Amino acid sequence: xxxxxxxxxxxxxxxxxxxxxxxxxxxxxxxxxxxxxxxxxxxxxxxxxxxxxxxxxxxxxxxxxxxxxxxxxxxxxxxxxxxxxxxxxxxxxxxxxxxxxxxxxxxxxxxxxxxxxxxxxxxxxxxxxxxxxxxxxxxxxxxxxxxxxxxxxxxxxxxxxxxxxxxxxxxxxxxxxxxxxxxxxxxxxxxxxxxxxxxxxxxxxxxxxxxxxxxxxxxxxxxxxxxxxxxxxxxxxxxxxxxxxxxxxxxxxxxxxxxxxxxxxxxxx
Amino acid sequence: xxxxxxxxxxxxxxxxxxxxxxxxxxxxxxxxxxxxxxxxxxxxxxxxxxxxxxxxxxxxxxxxxxxxxxxxxxxxxxxxxxxxxxxxxxxxxxxxxxxxxxxxxxxxxxxxxxxxxxxxxxxxxxxxxxxxxxxxxxxxxxxxxxxxxxxxxxxxxxxxxxxxxxxxxxxxxxxxxxxxxxxxxxxxxxxxxxxxxxxxxxxxxxxxxxxxxxxxxxxxxxxxxxxxxxxxxxxxxxxxxxxxxxxxxxxxxxxxxxxxxxxxxxxxxxxxxxxxxxxxxxxxxxxxxxxxxxxxxxxxxxxxxxxxxxxxxxxxxxxxxxxxxxxxxxxxxxxxxxxxxxxxxxxxxxxxxxxxxxxxxxxxxxxxxxxxxxxxxxxxxxxxxxxxxxxxxxxxxxxxxxxxxxxxxxxxxxxxxxxxxxxxxxxxxxxxxxxxxxxxxxxxxxxxxxxxxxxxxxxxxxxxxxxxxxxxxxxxxxxxxxxxxxxxxxxxxxx
Numbered sequence: 001x002x003x004x005x006x007x008x009x010x011x012x013x014x015x016x017x018x019x020x021x022x023x024x025x026x027x028x029x030x031x032x033x034x035x036x037x038x039x040x041x042x043x044x045x046x047x048x049x050x051x052x053x054x055x056x057x058x059x060x061x062x063x064x065x066x067x068x069x070x071x072x073x074x075x076x077x078x079x080x081x082x083x084x085x086x087x088x089x090x091x092x093x094x095x096x097x098x099x100x101x102x103x104x105x106x107x108x109x110x111x112x113x114x115x116x117x118x119x120x121x122x123x124x125x126x127x128x129x130x131x132x133x134x135x136x137x138x139x140x141x142x143x144x145x146x147x148x149x150x151x152x153x154x155x156x157x158x159x160x161x162x163x164x165x166x167x168x169x170x171x172x173x174x175x176x177x178x179x180x181x182x183x184x185x186x187x188x189x190x191x192x193x194x195x196x197x198x199x200x201x202x203x204x205x206x207x208x209x210x211x212x213x214x215x216x217x218x219x220x221x222x223x224x225x226x227x228x229x230x231x232x233x234x235x236x237x238x239x240x241x242x243x244x245x246x247x248x249x250x251x252x253x254x255x256x257x258x259x260x261x262x263x264x265x266x267x268x269x
Numbered sequence: 270x271x272x273x274x275x276x277x278x279x280x281x282x283x284x285x286x287x288x289x290x291x292x293x294x295x296x297x298x299x300x301x302x303x304x305x306x307x308x309x310x311x312x313x314x315x316x317x318x319x320x321x322x323x324x325x326x327x328x329x330x331x332x333x334x335x336x337x338x339x340x341x342x343x344x345x346x347x348x349x350x351x352x353x354x355x356x357x358x359x360x361x362x363x364x365x366x367x368x369x370x371x372x373x374x375x376x377x378x379x380x381x382x383x384x385x386x387x388x389x390x391x392x393x394x395x396x397x398x399x400x401x402x403x404x405x406x407x408x409x410x411x412x413x414x415x416x417x418x419x420x421x422x423x424x425x426x427x428x429x430x431x432x433x434x435x436x437x438x439x440x441x442x443x444x445x446x447x448x449x450x451x452x453x454x455x456x457x458x459x460x461x462x463x464x465x466x467x468x469x470x471x472x473x474x475x476x477x478x479x480x481x482x483x484x485x486x487x488x489x490x491x492x493x494x495x496x497x498x499x500x501x502x503x504x505x506x507x508x509x510x511x512x513x514x515x516x517x518x519x520x521x522x523x524x525x526x527x528x529x530x531x532x533x534x535x536x537x538x539x540x541x542x543x544x545x546x547x548x549x550x551x552x553x554x555x556x557x558x559x560x561x562x563x564x565x566x567x568x569x570x571x572x573x574x575x576x577x578x579x580x581x582x583x584x585x586x587x588x589x590x591x592x593x594x595x596x597x598x599x600x601x602x603x604x605x606x607x608x609x610x611x612x613x614x615x616x617x618x619x620x621x622x623x624x625x626x627x628x629x630x631x632x633x634x635x636x637x638x639x640x641x642x643x644x645x646x647x648x649x650x651x652x653x654x655x656x657x658x659x660x661x662x663x664x665x666x667x668x669x670x671x672x673x674x675x676x677x678x679x680x681x682x683x684x685x686x687x688x689x690x691x692x693x694x695x696x697x698x699x700x701x702x703x704x705x706x707x708x709x710x711x712x713x714x715x716x717x718x719x720x721x722x723x724x725x726x727x728x729x730x731x732x733x734x735x736x737x738x739x740x741x742x743x744x745x746x747x748x749x750x751x752x753x754x755x756x757x758x759x760x761x762x763x764x
Contacts (some may be wrong), residue, residue, distance in 0.1 A: 022515050023515050024515060027514065027515060027516060027517070027520075038474055040570070041565060041568070041570050041571045041572055042572050043564070043571075043572035043573045044564070044573070060566075069572050072572070083472075084472040084509050085509060086470060086471075086472070086509040086511060086515070087511070087514070087515065088512070088514055088515070089511070089514065102607060112705050115461070117602075166472070171458065189622070192744065193411070215556060215559055215560060215564065216470075216471060216480075216536075216559060218470050218471075218511065218536065218695070218697055219536055219695050219696070219697055220480070220536040220537070220555050220559065220695070221538065221552075221553060221555050221556035221560075222537075222538045222540070222552065222553040222555065222556055223556050225547055225549075227547060231365050231548065232542065232546070234456045234537075236437075237696070237697060251547055252462055255547065255549060255550060256548040257648075258550075258576070259574045262574035262576075263574070266572065266574070
């Protein structure tokens, strides 16, 4: 049981939780995730760790209310307990100093991108961040990202904030403007697919963090398998970050729909 | 083990045993027929995931079956038991009607008697070494049924006895993983007086006993009683804790842990790497069984979904394949089919599981091997292409090797495929221990007698060492590791 010490609404559907988890706060690295469960019949949900506070022994999680299970989590309030929480899981991001990093975050994917941007900046890189959301109200963590980015470009689908256009439009301008050594892109699978196509065109090494379906998160079930460079990998133990140019995104998009009927039914309940 | 054979002799010479032997003559014992286990009717039991198939023995049935045992001078049955249970002693207690003493005897050797009585392959172990099997070519004493009877009797009587433990010696040891290897290890170490903590990554204690074996074969409530027994003996359980990740081995050493037993299992499911295997509707048996057994996806109030097929193909011939295929029937499949590349005779599953599956209307397509899965318009699996096989010469395992019959390929319509072709060791824990010697198969290398790894304070057992075996072999490893870790720590810390 892990206590929620703070809950904050970041946008209509996105909530931030600060949760007591002293050991995970100490051992987590950028890119790691946790699996949590709400209630004794709850589903196991993977969530990337956004931040940690060693002094208070807490971790920060950001979740979008998109289905029955994330809805249960979003219904919890400060002082409530999360039934089960385990981590840190997955391989940490390889943080190094290639020079200039272009970070692309879309929607709630901005949350897992944040600790990576922070780490790359602290490692001495120039970091340019492109954030995208459907509209102004759905944009999260802009202030935090600005703190660790040399430049932040905002793109919205409807032009209600920043510039109107897709994340790849903003990113391509940067790539044309200056030398980018590495990219990292986190967001909806379809966004990552197009980010990968863009950076492949310019031959820039790119990492993406995948949000596949998982059950145990420790390599046991294989629900999270994804084809990388023609080989089947498990996102939970071999990832969640992979070379974007080697991923079979079409297969991954298909696999994300594996339980679509069941999910639709659960939402109606 | 000379000590143990002396103890066995002394116990056999106890007055009550000698007296009991004289009450019935051996020629009369021999003439008693082996008891039949009462089973739930197939058409009834397939309606429920939790309806246990085997119903257990009545006290009368148990006493009668126990009286078949001739209390041999050299009880060879014990040699067949990986945890060396004093089998004649507990069986004779049952014959005498002292059922609680029988249960206490089991607990001297096994942390999980109600589990072993249900899932052990006794036909390959104790019962294979029974005098009846070996010398008389008759049905062996039903040792497994009797073990289950004694454990169930104790539990249902409400007079659960907690085994005696030595005075606490204050030395902390950790077991990593909470499956049968670790539980057996923990049960012995707590008896020796250590401060034992079992760390589990999942949200439930029990490992494969919980996520793997379905409730119609091993009810979770039965596992919980055995776990509670260990708790009462003083074992601590920490769930949601991945050793090496949540805290490192070094962190645990700083917290005072002096030695570690790794029983993290063979968690990684194998796939065949054939085209279409990543289609929706193709999954590992681990995923399928975990969703149902651990996450209760079959129940309407569970948040975890599971795909329910109308026509389910399960690939493999082991116990896990049987568990998966029988689960699919219970979840409403119209056709549930085993696809196995050899024939029934070579199946690694227990005969009882195969028989139960057959009774439940499971179809068997033996001598067939999937070569491709084909999708429907929505990208879900719709067909499996099978290569027909025939049996060739025996291979390294001694079983006849399946060879493809040229050009003999069939396609069958399916909407769910479950791959149950084995598991590999889970690399998660070993990857966190620099200097731990591993085999090329990813198993931890240990001294087979002591279960000690290349790191002196680290011992290991179960599937992380064997790569995929049985509950009872894992428990045997746990016991051996406990005995040798005890020796190691005694010398080191002058205990």
